[in-house]
Amino acid sequence: MTDERTTPSADDTGDAADAGERPVRPWEVAPPERQNREQPKAKRRVTVAEVLADVPEDAVIVARRLTKRYGDFTAVDRLDLTIRRGEVFGLLGPNGAGKTTTVLMLLGLTEPTKGVVRVLGLDPTREPLAVKRQVGYLPDNVGFYPGLTGRENLRYTAKLNGIPRTAAEARIDELLAEVRLEDAADKKAETYSRGMRQRLGIADALVKSPSVLMLDEPTIAIDPAGVDELLALLRRLVAEFNLTVLLSSHILGQVQSLCDRVGFFSAGRLVAAGPLAELAGGSDQPIQMEVAIEGPPSAIDPVVLAVPGVTSVAPDPQEERLRIVSGSHDIAAPVAAALASAGLTLVHLRRRGTDLMELYRKYVPEGIDGRAR
Amino acid sequence: MAAPADTSRRAQASRRARRAEKAPSGGWRTIAAKEMADHLASTRFFVLLLVVAIAAVVPLLFISNDISSQAPTLSGTKALFLALFVVGSKSIGSVTTVTFVALLVPLVGIAFGFDGINSERNQGTLSRLLAQPVHRDDVVNGKFAAGIAVIALMLAALVAFIAAAGIIRLGIIPAPEEIARVVAWFLATVLYASFWLAFALLLSVVVRGAASAALIGFGTWLGLILFGSFLLPIVAAAIFPTNTGGTYNDLFASTTAQQLFLRLSPAQLYGDIGNALLNPTVNNVLGFGNVGQAIASQEQLPTLLSLDQSILVVWPQIVLLTALTVAMFALAYVLFLRQEVRA
Numbered sequence: 001m002t003d004e005r006t007t008p009s010a011d012d013t014g015d016a017a018d019a020g021e022r023p024v025r026p027w028e029v030a031p032p033e034r035q036n037r038e039q040p041k042a043k044r045r046v047t048v049a050e051v052l053a054d055v056p057e058d059a060v061i062v063a064r065r066l067t068k069r070y071g072d073f074t075a076v077d078r079l080d081l082t083i084r085r086g087e088v089f090g091l092l093g094p095n096g097a098g099k100t101t102t103v104l105m106l107l108g109l110t111e112p113t114k115g116v117v118r119v120l121g122l123d124p125t126r127e128p129l130a131v132k133r134q135v136g137y138l139p140d141n142v143g144f145y146p147g148l149t150g151r152e153n154l155r156y157t158a159k160l161n162g163i164p165r166t167a168a169e170a171r172i173d174e175l176l177a178e179v180r181l182e183d184a185a186d187k188k189a190e191t192y193s194r195g196m197r198q199r200l201g202i203a204d205a206l207v208k209s210p211s212v213l214m215l216d217e218p219t220i221a222i223d224p225a226g227v228d229e230l231l232a233l234l235r236r237l238v239a240e241f242n243l244t245v246l247l248s249s250h251i252l253g254q255v256q257s258l259c260d261r262v263g264f265f266s267a268g269r270l271v272a273a274g275p276l277a278e279l280a281g282g283s284d285q286p287i288q289m290e291v292a293i294e295g296p297p298s299a300i301d302p303v304v305l306a307v308p309g310v311t312s313v314a315p316d317p318q319e320e321r322l323r324i325v326s327g328s329h330d331i332a333a334p335v336a337a338a339l340a341s342a343g344l345t346l347v348h349l350r351r352r353g354t355d356l357m358e359l360y361r362k363y364v365p366e367g368i369d370g371r372a373r
Numbered sequence: 374m375a376a377p378a379d380t381s382r383r384a385q386a387s388r389r390a391r392r393a394e395k396a397p398s399g400g401w402r403t404i405a406a407k408e409m410a411d412h413l414a415s416t417r418f419f420v421l422l423l424v425v426a427i428a429a430v431v432p433l434l435f436i437s438n439d440i441s442s443q444a445p446t447l448s449g450t451k452a453l454f455l456a457l458f459v460v461g462s463k464s465i466g467s468v469t470t471v472t473f474v475a476l477l478v479p480l481v482g483i484a485f486g487f488d489g490i491n492s493e494r495n496q497g498t499l500s501r502l503l504a505q506p507v508h509r510d511d512v513v514n515g516k517f518a519a520g521i522a523v524i525a526l527m528l529a530a531l532v533a534f535i536a537a538a539g540i541i542r543l544g545i546i547p548a549p550e551e552i553a554r555v556v557a558w559f560l561a562t563v564l565y566a567s568f569w570l571a572f573a574l575l576l577s578v579v580v581r582g583a584a585s586a587a588l589i590g591f592g593t594w595l596g597l598i599l600f601g602s603f604l605l606p607i608v609a610a611a612i613f614p615t616n617t618g619g620t621y622n623d624l625f626a627s628t629t630a631q632q633l634f635l636r637l638s639p640a641q642l643y644g645d646i647g648n649a650l651l652n653p654t655v656n657n658v659l660g661f662g663n664v665g666q667a668i669a670s671q672e673q674l675p676t677l678l679s680l681d682q683s684i685l686v687v688w689p690q691i692v693l694l695t696a697l698t699v700a701m702f703a704l705a706y707v708l709f710l711r712q713e714v715r716a
Contacts, residue, residue, distance in 0.1 A: 100715060109503055109714045129506040137504035140715075143497025147411065159403050160505040204501065 051116050058085040059118075060212055060244045061106060066115035068101050075101040077268040078115070083246060088238060090255050091248040093265030099248035100140055102265075103214050106246070107137055120212065133161065136205030140216040142197060146190035150181055150200050153189055154207055161208040168207070175203040179233060195226040199233065206237065213238075215247040219254045227254050234258060277351075289325045289332060290316065292348035293339065297323050303342045307334045322348070400507050404515025405522070412485060412523045421481050422527055428473040429531050430538075435462035436469075437543055454547035455554060457539045459651045470535060471558075471647055474528075475640070476598065478562055481527065482569025483590040485520040488583035489513075489574050490709060495583065500714050513574065513709050517702060520570045525563050532559050553680050558650045561691065565643040568698040569594070575705035578712065597640055605631050642694045649687040653677040658687055 051064045061083040068076040076098040083089045091099050104110040105117060108124030108131055117124055124131045144153045151172060158168035176185045179199040184192065192200065198218065205213060218234065219227045235258055238245055248265075249255045256262070256276055263273035272279055291300055300323045301313045309328040316322035325335060332351065339346050412418050439462050440453070461469040490513070493499040503509060532555060539545045547555075573590050580586040609630040613623060635641050645658040656678055657670065678686070 104500075104714060107504055109500065129508070132504055132506040135504075137501070139497065139500040139504070141497045142501060144501075145411075145498060146496065147414070156403075156407055157501075157505060159407075160502070160507055162399075162506075201501075208505075 048116055052118065055082065055118070056084060059083065060085050060087075060120055061089075061246060062116070062118040063102075063106070064116040066102070066105060066117060067113050068098070068105060068110065069113045074268050076105070076112075079270050081263065081270065081273070083244060085244055086242060088245040088247070088258055088260045090252075090259035090262040091246065091265055092250070092252050092255070092262050093248075094250055097250075097265040098268040099250075099265055100216055103137075103216050103246065103248060107132065107135060107214060133208065134210055135212045135214060136208060136210035138198075138201045138205045138213075138215045138218055140220070142201035142204075144189035144192070144197060144200060144204075146188065148189060149186045150189055150192065150196075151176065151185040153200065154204055157204050157207045163208070171207060171209070172203075175206055178206075178237065179203045195222050195230070198222060198226075198230060202230075202233065202237070206241065209241075211242075211244065213243045213245045213247075215245065217249055218247055219249060219251060231255070231258055286311070286326060287329050287331070287351055289327075289335065290348060290350045291323045291325050291335065291339075291346070292321050294345040294347055297321055299344060300325075300339070303338050303344065304335055307331060307338050310335065401511040401515040401518065404502075404507065404511055405518040408516050408519030409522055412519060417484055418523065418527075421484055422530075425474075425477055425481065425527060425531060426534070428477055429470045429535065432461060432465065432468050432470045432473060433457060433535055433538060435465050436460055437538065438462070439464075440543055440545075454536075454539060454545050454551040455651050455653075457535055457543075457545070458555070458558070471651060474531075474562060475565075475644060475647065478524075478528075478566045478643075479569040479594045479640075480591070481524055482520070482566040483573040483587070483594060485523055486516070486570045486573025487577055487587040487590045489516045489520075489577040491577045491581055491586060492583050494581070503714055509710055510706060513578075513706050517567075517570065517574060520574075521563065521567050524566045524570065528559060528562055528566070550680060554650055554653070554683070557680065557684065558647055561643065561646045561650060561694075564691075564694055564698060565639065565646075568639050568694065568701060571698055571701035571705055575701060575708070578705050578709045597638070601638065601640065605634055608634060636690075637693070637697075639694060639697055642690045642697075645690045646687045646694065649683045650680075653679075653683060655683070656686060658690070 052062065055062050059082050061081065063079050063081040066076060066079040066081070067074065079098075079102060081089075081102075091102065093099055101110060105112045106119055106124060108128035111125050119131050120134055122131050144150070145156070148156070154172045154175070155168065158172065163171065173182075176182050179202055181196060181199055181203065184196060189197070189200070202215075202218070205215070215234075219230060222230060231254065234245075237243065238258075245258075247255060247258070252262075259276065261273060261275050262279065264271050264279075291304070293300055297315065297320070304310055304313050304323070304325050307327075309331045310325055311328075312326045314324050314326075316324050325331070332349065336346055336349060436457060440456065458470045461472070490499070493502060493512075502512065536547065536555065540547070569590075572593070573586070576586040576590050577583070580589060606627075609627050613627040613630055649655045649658055654677060656673075656676075657666075684691070
């Protein structure tokens, strides 16, 4: 996982790579003036091919030294990111850390100042349509045409994607059922609640049958119950359609259960990336697990305590069916095996999340509210 | 993963390829179709249609009364059909259909454009729309095309109604030449409306609030109508001050400047075009350059110009109005393409 971590000292790939890379379009904003960073005089030009040489075969989203500046303000600073097929990657960070800008650059909606982007092997600034055809996008604060019904809004998206009418209708029906909006489908979008709009937004992103999904703050401004429902929906859809997902959020707790890997964004830089457990500080740390079985939970205690490595078992204060098992990092498999051989049916086994606030403080020094300038 | 070598020739080729990349949906046509459906279903369309209909039909009623009461003396009058559009009844202060349309067309143009882009932005639909496989310019093009189509539809209905009323109520049979003139005037009116539509689209790109954009748009329209003739001398005087001790040359420069500004004003351009197209007797819309021309025109026998000659008379105006419209649209287009997607 070394390629996701930013390497601020290695400063030799970016400039040359994008000198040829940045397309010149007369109607686009002129790129801000290059800052004269101290560089060795006779610098070898690095080709895009070299920059992308270490990219794995199954990488779907690749960013190398991706930079976006607005005038003097650097929104995204030399981002290196690799997301493989089938992965769910969470981009975490406070508001204004550059998450949305990153997503927009990956979609080709904003042109990078510098750096290399590849989505499904394509350059979004060069071939925006080919990228947009395969990438579903749920924008931050998604909106719909208020005068059209939910179904009509999806129909318009299908039309813009050139999906034939009958295929589109079938797909829309399927998706509306999937996000449980069949009943509201023929009501005007202006009557929808925030949660319904968000669910319709997910259906909208999926209309084109994408292989990649980019979700910008999918859980923002939804009540906790709605968030759970939304995450369950996303989890089901990701598995069902075999999607690669990039999602951004500033609320870690809400998305952690969904993500295979997370990246912490702070002031335009990706300060850490990897599986949550790894980021939490080493994989050999003691862990806690939730365990539940069919029948009385007290039956768990003697069986589990006999497993080597388990240090304690305690009832969960909130959920009486659960037992919290503490022990070394590798107890999950032996605990499950022991329960099975004792004739108990395991119905729930989950590793308790690490303390996310701790992580946040560790990686995002400026805190939740905003960026350090 | 394929990592193409980035030679500059390759970069150029792919730049060309990007433009050639075809939208899977027919791009702007899909957007235009949706926009047009929205417009036609909107209250806005209904209200404007009503306003335009009333404004155009009231003069028609009065003038057709006048015409039928004087019918015996009018037999053999040339271009009587066109009189339905250009002659105003004395009983309502000589207001004609054409003057009403000239007044209202900017209103219609602004009304169908002022919230084109900014409402998409405010609703949060713009980023969703642009995340679909369409080019960014398809959005502006589609909206402009839809606006023109709706305005053309409205005006066509109006013209057809007036013509039908003339034929049925008065029994005036239009000559082919007259029909051609009305069609030419219709096209010029659509062009004029397009100018205001492009102006409104520009506002919708630049001004974030739809209400502010509407206020600025309608304010400009009212300002030009109410204060245009009033402001003109002031502006001209600011550039060429005519002191009390000013020479004849100073006065002349000031007047020339006023005329120049007047001739650049889209309202004046459209007025001239409409005047020449609907009135075959008009052979000069610019006024006289010197005394000799004025005398010559008085000595001229009154003749009716053919349509191509009438078009020739106002050809500069047509070209200029087209140029202004294209420039206005180009400005809106470029600014929209340069804008960041996020609000």
